[in-house]
Amino acid sequence: MEFQIDKVAELARLNLKPGEKSKLEKDLGAILDYAQKLNTLDTGSVEPTSHVLNLENVFRADEVKTSNAAEKALEHAPHRDGDFFKVPKIVQRD
Amino acid sequence: MKYEPVIGLEVHVQLKTRSKLFCACSTEFGAEGNRHTCPVCLGWPGSLPVVNEAALALAIRAGLALNCKVAERLKFDRKNYFYPDLPKAYQISQYDMPVNGKGELLIETKAPDGALVEKTIGITRAHLEEDAGKLLHEGIPDGSLVDYNRGGIPLLEIVSEPDLRSPQEAYDYLTALKAILQCIEISDCDMEKGSLRCDANVSVRPEGQEKFGTKAEIKNLNSFKMVAKAIQYEIDRQTELVESGEKVVQETRLWNDAKGVTFSMRSKEEAHDYRYFPEPDLVPFTLSKETVAAIRKTLPELPRERAKRFVRDFGISSYDAAVLVQEKGTAEFFEACVSAGAGAKAASKWVLNDLLAILNEKNSAIGDCLVKPDALAGLIRLTESQTINSTTAKAVLIDMAATGKSADAIVKEKGLAQVADTGLIERAVEKAMAANPASVADFRAGKQKALGALVGAVMKETQGKANPKMVNEILLKKLSS
Ligand SMILES: [Zn+2]
Numbered sequence: 326m327e328f329q330i331d332k333v334a335e336l337a338r339l340n341l342k343p344g345e346k347s348k349l350e351k352d353l354g355a356i357l358d359y360a361q362k363l364n365t366l367d368t369g370s371v372e373p374t375s376h377v378l379n380l381e382n383v384f385r386a387d388e389v390k391t392s393n394a395a396e397k398a399l400e401h402a403p404h405r406d407g408d409f410f411k412v413p414k415i416v417q418r419d
Numbered sequence: 420m421k422y423e424p425v426i427g428l429e430v431h432v433q434l435k436t437r438s439k440l441f442c443a444c445s446t447e448f449g450a451e452g453n454r455h456t457c458p459v460c461l462g463w464p465g466s467l468p469v470v471n472e473a474a475l476a477l478a479i480r481a482g483l484a485l486n487c488k489v490a491e492r493l494k495f496d497r498k499n500y501f502y503p504d505l506p507k508a509y510q511i512s513q514y515d516m517p518v519n520g521k522g523e524l525l526i527e528t529k530a531p532d533g534a535l536v537e538k539t540i541g542i543t544r545a546h547l548e549e550d551a552g553k554l555l556h557e558g559i560p561d562g563s564l565v566d567y568n569r570g571g572i573p574l575l576e577i578v579s580e581p582d583l584r585s586p587q588e589a590y591d592y593l594t595a596l597k598a599i600l601q602c603i604e605i606s607d608c609d610m611e612k613g614s615l616r617c618d619a620n621v622s623v624r625p626e627g628q629e630k631f632g633t634k635a636e637i638k639n640l641n642s643f644k645m646v647a648k649a650i651q652y653e654i655d656r657q658t659e660l661v662e663s664g665e666k667v668v669q670e671t672r673l674w675n676d677a678k679g680v681t682f683s684m685r686s687k688e689e690a691h692d693y694r695y696f697p698e699p700d701l702v703p704f705t706l707s708k709e710t711v712a713a714i715r716k717t718l719p720e721l722p723r724e725r726a727k728r729f730v731r732d733f734g735i736s737s738y739d740a741a742v743l744v745q746e747k748g749t750a751e752f753f754e755a756c757v758s759a760g761a762g763a764k765a766a767s768k769w770v771l772n773d774l775l776a777i778l779n780e781k782n783s784a785i786g787d788c789l790v791k792p793d794a795l796a797g798l799i800r801l802t803e804s805q806t807i808n809s810t811t812a813k814a815v816l817i818d819m820a821a822t823g824k825s826a827d828a829i830v831k832e833k834g835l836a837q838v839a840d841t842g843l844i845e846r847a848v849e850k851a852m853a854a855n856p857a858s859v860a861d862f863r864a865g866k867q868k869a870l871g872a873l874v875g876a877v878m879k880e881t882q883g884k885a886n887p888k889m890v891n892e893i894l895l896k897k898l899s900s
Contacts, residue, residue, distance in 0.1 A: 332692075336499075336692055336694070338501055375494045375516075375697035375703055376494075376697065376699065376701075376702050376703055378702055380702045381702050381703050381704055381705055382702070382704050382705060383469060383470065383701075383702050384469065384470050384471070384472035384475070385443070385469040385470065385471060385472065386471075386472060386473075387436050387437050387438050387471050387472065387473035387474070388437065388438060388443060389437050389438045389443055389444070389445045390438075390443035390444075390457075391444075391445075392443075392444065392456065392457035392458070394456055394457045394458050394461055394463070395453040395454065395456045395461070395567075398453075398456070398461050398463075399453065404562070406559075406564055407452065408451050408452030408453050408454070408566075409452045409453065409555070409564035409565060409566055410453070410503075410564065410565040410567075411562050411563070411564055411565075412503040412554075412562055412563050412564075412565055413562050413563075414556070414559075414561070414562050414563055415502070415503060415554075415563065
């Protein structure tokens, strides 16, 4: 199966060294080829499965609960500014 | 060659739920930074999302009001991208099995010749997704701050077909859409609070050509007026490019309202490949006919039906009816005013011309207005009985809006009741004629215009309280004798 290791790496935000690249390209290729076997099966009459559990319509009621997760998360954040997480400046989007 | 614009709109509205789409955090606006977060909406490993039943019901409600085909089966998918406003590095959205499929919206729009015409705009789909967090850049030189309170709030993304052909049509589509969504109470649709957001896809093509031109997506549009302005700018920009033989680049552009231009984001982030796949943490959903029918039953009268009823039952113009139903509160106010005994035409005129002007000036909503429908009906009664003239009535309304008092009370308190005392008006007319001999001579010499100055003088003499009709009659009688 065709893929571009550079694009996959970029989408996953991975900085690959030249040595790693060819090794991973080979590994990933083997995985994809293996999965490709599935395409030899005739699945025309099988309904697509989006979930393996035999369950549907799982809901919760619209009720508010409070959580103190933010304080813990902020404690562990690389950078914080008061109540906020602080991140490096990215391309101005809005 | 003439070029035709092709416009499609993507509207995100925040669904009116108490808690978020996949967790129990509050959706309340304006909380302290990151107060409304939990392991689920912060994307902690091991946490699991569960769908808010109310959010799905509201999405279906919107779909039905937009004549969408509501899905029998639906599922959620992950849309993958890296951005600091997305703690999980994916957004839970819907890809190929959205809750609402194709629908349509009938809009009333102004043709270039000013006539009102009806047009059907296709809805491609309306799906559920979670909102992202908010990035704060202002005043921070060395980074950005992130607030995840908004992250996970339920949104309905309503995608239109590329059926719109002018900035005016886009504006009218948004107005009609907002009126419906407010009417069925699924969202506040408050652009200032971000509960309604709009992106526009714009392209141009030579008139008569079927194939679409290359489109640009415009973001950062904070009002319907801005949407229309940005689309017009984009049409002009693209037409110029095509006419000079250049190519339109497919890209995202941001509207700069201060400069009145769109500019390219030129961002590497734009090399999008979202790699959608089914959300493994959520099971699929089946909607029974009964569930959908039960929601359909609760739909109120929609704005267009309401406008038609106003024309049919109250005899007001279709134009006035269309404006009245744009905001649910306005339509309800008008109807309550008529129920309180005001004539429909007078009620429509006072609401549209006077009350809305006062509210606009104060930037306040009709629901918060100190003038209640029965109070406006009271004011209208005073004008119809000619207790006060229309100039006085306008001033009284401003007073009513400021104090919440009834028209009767203000008129009594300030002694504004119109003078219909013949003797008193006659004396005022005589005084005015004596004080303005030149105007009297002019009028008698055939200058009709001179009458205005004399009427003005009489009104001044009576502090504006004289019945204008009587002033005219008495003045003309005295001038011709
Ligand atoms: Zn949460």
